[in-house]
Amino acid sequence: xxxxxxxxxxxxxxxxxxxxxxxxxxxHDDHHHGGEPHESxxxxxxxxxxxxxxxxxxxxxxYDAMFHxxxxxxxxxxxxxxxxxxxxxxxxxxxxxSYAWVFWAxxxxxxxxxxxxxxxxxxxxxxxxxxxxxxGPLHAMFENKWFFDEIYDVTLIKGSRWLGDxxxxxxxxxxIDGFGPDGVTAAVKWGSRRLSAMHTGxxxxxxxxxxxxxxxxxxxxxxxxxGL
Amino acid sequence: xxxxxxxxxxxxPLAGAVLxxxxxxxxxxxxxEEVEDNRVLYAGLIFxxxxxxxxxxxxxxxxxxxxGYQLVEEVAWYGDISYKMGVDGMSVTLIxxxxxxxxxxxxxxxxxxxTRLTEYVVSFLVLETFMIxxxxxxxxxVFYVFFEAGLIPMFIIIGVWGGIDxxxxxxxxxxxTLLGSLFMLAAVVYMYLxxxxxxxxxxxxYRFGWQDGSPWASPQTWLFxxxxxxxxxxxxxxxxHTWLPDAHVQAPTAGSVILAGVLLKMGGYGLLRFSLPxxxxxxxxxxxxxxxxxxxxxxxASLVAWRQTDMKKLIAYSSVAHMGFxxxxxxxxxxxxxxxxxxxxxxxxxxxxxxxxxxxxVYDRMHTREIEAYGGLVNKMPIYAALFMLFTxxxxxxxxxxxxxxxxxxxxxxxxxSTWAAAGAALGxxxxxxxxxxxxRRTVFGEVTNPxxxxxxxxxxxxxxxxxxxxxxxxxxxxxxxxxFDVTRESSLRALQMLGGG
Numbered sequence: 001x002x003x004x005x006x007x008x009x010x011x012x013x014x015x016x017x018x019x020x021x022x023x024x025x026x027x028h029d030d031h032h033h034g035g036e037p038h039e040s041x042x043x044x045x046x047x048x049x050x051x052x053x054x055x056x057x058x059x060x061x062x063y064d065a066m067f068h069x070x071x072x073x074x075x076x077x078x079x080x081x082x083x084x085x086x087x088x089x090x091x092x093x094x095x096x097x098s099y100a101w102v103f104w105a106x107x108x109x110x111x112x113x114x115x116x117x118x119x120x121x122x123x124x125x126x127x128x129x130x131x132x133x134x135x136g137p138l139h140a141m142f143e144n145k146w147f148f149d150e151i152y153d154v155t156l157i158k159g160s161r162w163l164g165d166x167x168x169x170x171x172x173x174x175x176i177d178g179f180g181p182d183g184v185t186a187a188v189k190w191g192s193r194r195l196s197a198m199h200t201g202x203x204x205x206x207x208x209x210x211x212x213x214x215x216x217x218x219x220x221x222x223x224x225x226x227g228l
Numbered sequence: 229x230x231x232x233x234x235x236x237x238x239x240x241p242l243a244g245a246v247l248x249x250x251x252x253x254x255x256x257x258x259x260x261e262e263v264e265d266n267r268v269l270y271a272g273l274i275f276x277x278x279x280x281x282x283x284x285x286x287x288x289x290x291x292x293x294x295x296g297y298q299l300v301e302e303v304a305w306y307g308d309i310s311y312k313m314g315v316d317g318m319s320v321t322l323i324x325x326x327x328x329x330x331x332x333x334x335x336x337x338x339x340x341x342x343t344r345l346t347e348y349v350v351s352f353l354v355l356e357t358f359m360i361x362x363x364x365x366x367x368x369x370v371f372y373v374f375f376e377a378g379l380i381p382m383f384i385i386i387g388v389w390g391g392i393d394x395x396x397x398x399x400x401x402x403x404x405t406l407l408g409s410l411f412m413l414a415a416v417v418y419m420y421l422x423x424x425x426x427x428x429x430x431x432x433x434y435r436f437g438w439q440d441g442s443p444w445a446s447p448q449t450w451l452f453x454x455x456x457x458x459x460x461x462x463x464x465x466x467x468x469h470t471w472l473p474d475a476h477v478q479a480p481t482a483g484s485v486i487l488a489g490v491l492l493k494m495g496g497y498g499l500l501r502f503s504l505p506x507x508x509x510x511x512x513x514x515x516x517x518x519x520x521x522x523x524x525x526x527x528x529a530s531l532v533a534w535r536q537t538d539m540k541k542l543i544a545y546s547s548v549a550h551m552g553f554x555x556x557x558x559x560x561x562x563x564x565x566x567x568x569x570x571x572x573x574x575x576x577x578x579x580x581x582x583x584x585x586x587x588x589x590v591y592d593r594m595h596t597r598e599i600e601a602y603g604g605l606v607n608k609m610p611i612y613a614a615l616f617m618l619f620t621x622x623x624x625x626x627x628x629x630x631x632x633x634x635x636x637x638x639x640x641x642x643x644x645x646s647t648w649a650a651a652g653a654a655l656g657x658x659x660x661x662x663x664x665x666x667x668x669r670r671t672v673f674g675e676v677t678n679p680x681x682x683x684x685x686x687x688x689x690x691x692x693x694x695x696x697x698x699x700x701x702x703x704x705x706x707x708x709x710x711x712x713f714d715v716t717r718e719s720s721l722r723a724l725q726m727l728g729g730g
Contacts (some may be wrong), residue, residue: 161657164531172532176470181400 067091232301233289233312235423237282237323238360239540241330244275252346253357262448265345271340272349276331276356281328283360283465290320292715296722297429299368305370309426312366316719318383318500318570319363321712325362325577330356330424332694333482336585339690340481340592348389352482353569355381357488363497368426371501372416375458375494376409382483382491390478396494397471397478405472408461415454419506422447431506432726438509455502462495463551466525469687481588481719484540488547491582491600493573496554500566500719504558505726511559512727515645518559523652525552530659534666539587542667543580546623549656550576556653557638561727565641568719571712575622575705579631582619582698583685586612590671593684604676609686615695620668622702624661630705 040048060209066072070087080086120127132139144150177183200206290298299313305311315323334352341348344451361374381400387398420426423434437447438586461468463508472492476484504511526549533545550572557569589612590605591597606613622629625636635657676682687695705712 062703160531160662161535164533164535168527168535171528172470172473176467180470181403 229520230299232313233282233286233313234299234301234364237269237279237327237582238288238313238357238364240279240282241275241356241360243298243352244272244278245350245357247275247352248272248346248350266338269334269341269347270351270408272353273331273334275353276327278570278725279356279360279514280331283324283454286315287320287324290315290317290715292317292510293718295718300366305367308424309369310367311370313364314366314429315364317716318719321570321715322363322490322497322702323360324472325493325574326356326359326490328697329485329577329581332581332585332697333485335690336588336694337461337480337482337487339457341587344388344412347655348385351381351384352486355385355486359486359494366428368416368419368428368431370426371428372409372413375412375498376406376492378491379409381678385483385486386479389480389483392478393474394478400471400570401475404461404464405452405458408458408468411454412458415451418447419451422656428501434506434719436507439559440509441638443510443513446510448507448510448514452503452507452514455498455507456514459495459498459503460521462498463492463494463555464548464692465551465555466528466548467520469525469529469548472548473541473544476547476584477538477540479583484588485581486576486586488544489577489582492547492551493577494632496551496558496569499568499725503575503581504561508727510519512561515559515561518555519642519646522552522556522559523656525549525647526653526656527659528694530663534659534663536663537599539599539667539671540584540598542663543583543587546583546660546663547576547580549622549660550580552656553635553638553653556642556649558644560638560641561724562641562644563717563720563724564637564642566724567713567716568634568637568639568641570706570716570720571630571709572638575630575634575702576678578698578701578705579619579622582615582695582702583623585691585694585698589687590684594680599670601678602671603674603678604680604681605672605684606674608681608684610693612687615673615687615699616668618699620664623705624664625657628703630702630709632706632710669729 039045061074067087067090074080094103132143141147239417248268251271252268286299297316300312302310302312325636332354334349337348355378358374362371362378362390365371365374383402384397386401387394390397419431419436422436423431425431425434426727436451438449439446443449458710463472464472472487475487479487492717527543529552533542533549536542552568554572556574557565557567560566587597590602594601605616618629622631625631625634634655639650639653639657642653
């Protein structure tokens with residue numbers, strides 16, 4: 001609920017947490033500290049009246065045009081396939097008593113909601129606070145918005161974070177760079193070091209390699225020329 | 229012979245670079261280590277602005293909707309290879325992007341770069357010549373020369389004026405791109421020998437071998453893969469993208485602007501100029517592979533972007549994701565997808581360039597790119613915060629900005645080809661909102677917690693000169709995308725016709 005009015009300056013001495021009654025009555029999106037809830041000023045009421053008029057009567061006013069003269073009313077605004085008869089079917093369902101609950105359910109739920117609101121906020125103030133104090137799983141579920149935020153946090157948010165970190169630190173750094181540019185660079189470095197280690201500067205090492213290579217090369221030539 | 233406007237726009241920056249070097253050789257004997265004044269930057273700016281003006285003249289001479297290549301210039305060079313230049317709608321838009329971003333980059337460098345200014349300006353002007361050359365070349369060999377040569381000035385820009393790890397980043401950038409390009413060089417040689425020409429127009433008409441039953445025995449397959457290796461690295465596509473974040477983080481602000489704004493676009497341009505028209509059957513054959521790589525790039529890079537603590541790295545990964553939309557659009561083989569891809573390249577050039585400038589603004593003041601070092605900037609820098617928000621929203625793809633047009637069209641194109649690919653790309657749009665809004669919230673909103681930020685100043689005139697044209701372009705193209713589509717339609721359709729005719 002929103003209460004339009006002069007904005008109260010936050011009182012540093014107000015004990016928000018202990019003002020249970022006010023807290024409960026105001027709801028979480030209101031930050032008046034202390035004071036009774038009051039009616040909205042006329043500047044808010046006028047648009048609310050207009051909107052509520054539309055909310056109550058729009059269905060009745062447009063029902064005939066939308067359902068019985070649907071094609072003329074909607075025109076091409078909403079695409080309907082040739083074999084889509086949903087509006088016609090709704091009209092048929094309305095005449096079928098076994099579907100009556102579908103049509104009455106929204107009204108019944110709205111009235112129940114209205115009555116609970118009257119009970120809680122007008123007749124029996126503090127009922128909500130007492131209900132909250134009582135706790136229980138049902139209260140916990142509603143208090144935590146069906147735990148949707150928590151479920152999203154555990155699955156989607158934490159999951160995406162983990163995926164992002166894994167892609168970055170394992171995928172990019174360890175796998176792609178590790179086996180790619182960094183790995184190749186390391187392999188070349190290692191190979192170069194091994195090769196340079198062979199360049200000892202001792203004549204007999206070079207002589208050994210030359211004679212060994214000449215022997216192997218000669219053997220290959222001998223073998224290819226049909227020897228043995 | 230008509231005035232060779234394409235050669236003029238291509239080589240004017242190079243002429244400027246030569247002139248600047250000559251003037252310095254004649255007037256200065258100082259060591260290049262010494263700090264120079266900004267006059268050389270202004271000289272470079274004059275040449276780059278002149279190039280921009282010449283490119284506008286080029287645009288005026290270009291017949292919108294005209295068929296084939298226009299403003300063609302040809303001079304015999306060696307054997308069957310000739311210096312041949314020409315443009316179509318796609319290349320005209322990318323040339324304009326290049327000539328717009330280069331002066332902006334030089335303006336952004338005023339005051340930020342203090343050492344070896346002559347070499348710095350010369351590198352940018354030479355790079356501009358090579359970039360424009362890539363988009364003008366109508367000969368395969370000329371294209372290859374420009375394409376490869378562009379590596380050198382960017383290698384120098386990152387390696388000399390970059391951050392602490394600039395050597396590692398510049399070598400990684402160079403080796404990655406060079407490796408990809410070597411495959412392309414082998415393919416260029418094969419194509420020249422097989423077709424007997426390196427003329428791009430003639431090569432578009434030439435049909436390289438393709439056997440329906442055995443694609444792996446077809447020359448087209450290997451030619452496609454060789455070109456793809458080069459373009460995929462350049463774009464970059466997953467998994468050959470890891471050079472980009474390092475290069476961006478280490479590059480000076482102006483280097484990042486050119487890198488993200490123009491150099492990446494060469495990959496997309498190459499796919500449209502070569503892969504689709506010259507290897508049509510192979511392109512169709514590899515469509516699923518490109519789709520898979522594109523969707524992985526979009527989702528993977530977006531998630532990694534979210535986890536970055538460095539602002540530049542975050543935007544670099546965002547570029548990888550956004551280039552995924554480009555490949556997705558191109559390989560949708562639909563008009564709307566290809567048009568969207570070209571538009572996305574242009575749009576991303578403006579937006580990513582602007583975002584790197586945005587990071588540069590605070591980096592120049594605070595000398596850190598760590599997101600944690602900021603927060604509450606809106607209290608101290610309201611104009612900066614407003615511009616940052618515009619480019620954030622554009623990067624997310626908010627309707628009214630150019631980012632939206634590119635993304636929606638590539639996705640519509642992809643949807644026609646593969647519902648799954650489009651669904652994957654849509655995930656990327658959500659993730660882009662997550663990482664960009666997180667970045668914005670953590671740097672701009674909230675209270676100023678870092679005492680060093682207490683004295684930070686809002687954007688100055690120099691920074692506004694850089695950012696306002698990009699903001700205007702982002703909004704203009706978001707509201708009037710037909711300004712681009714009218715120019716690029718014919719070239720997009722031609723690429724698709726050649727694909728269908730194959």
